[in-house]
Amino acid sequence: MVVSRKETPPNINIYINDTKLQQRDQFKYLGALISSDGRDTTEITSRIAQSKTMFKRMKNILTNPHMLIERRKRVLECYIEPILMYGCETWIVSKQTRGRLEATEMWFLRRMMRIPWTAKKPNDTVLSETKTKRALINKIRKRQATFFGHIMGRERQEHLATTGMFMGRRGRGRLREKTTDGLASWLGMGSTVEMIKMTRKHDVRRGMIAKAMRHGTG
Known part of the structure; x- marks a missing residue:
């Protein structure tokens, strides 16, 4: 694979024992999709789809009106959210990505409450009925902050890869x-x-994360 900002990555020829390796646009490594464009859009799309599929498999529990909503939210947190947030420590949560993740969060809550799309209930009303607040983005940011602090504290290859400088000139256009x-x-x-x-x-990092969990929504 060649990771490049170009729409069409350059072709490469690598041989092992006279056998040419197949060049791929994406592949799965440790359960996460890596794409040749260097973006995580495909992986996030896959995570959303997988979490929704698992939700549907567990709908008899998650949409059961005879079960307390607090208990169903706990099931959602234990079994569905880990699928959605797998590998989120390295995600780039752009404005568009955040919108998709928050829409997925509301998708879960609306189906737990059996609210059809024709009801046209605002998100604030759904959150009030489920006695909850938007928390998915903060959970992702917390995991990112914890992972980032772990890397900075160890000061090994991961630290160098995160803080290092690339040689040469950057391409035209706005920086990613x-x-x-x-x-x-x-x-x-x-x-x-x-x-x-x-x-x-x-200690400082823990205090920063605790403060951001209370007030941070970015």
């Missing part, structure tokens, strides 16, 4: 958003550099 950009904003940091310095301290 990075995982650290949204994470720094969520933690209330002015810049990525400031976030790196602060997250190296375990």
Whole structure:
């Protein structure tokens, strides 16, 4: 695979014992899809689809009106959300991605309450009826912050890959958003550099995450 910003990645020829390796646009590694464009859109789409499929398999429990909603939300949190958030530590939660994830979160709640789309109930009403708040994005950010702090604290190859500099000139156009950009904003940091310095301290990082969980929605 060649990871490139170009619409058509360059062709490569690699042989092992006179056998040419097949070039792929994407492949699954440790359960996560890696794409040649370097984006995580395909992986997030796959995660959403898999979590919805599992929800439908467990609909007899999750949509059971005779079971307390709090218990059903607990089942959702234990069995469905882990499928959705698998590998989210490296996701880039852009504005578009956040909208899709929040829509998925509401999709779960609406079906748990058996609310048809024809009812046209606002999201705020659904959240009120289920006695809950939007929490999915904060959960993802918390996992990202914890993972980032772990990398910064160890200062090994992962640290170098995250903070290192690339040689050469960058391509034309606007820079792609990075995982650290949204994470720094969520933690209330002015810049990525400031976030790196602060997250190296375990106690400080825990306080930052706790504060962001209460107030952060970015």
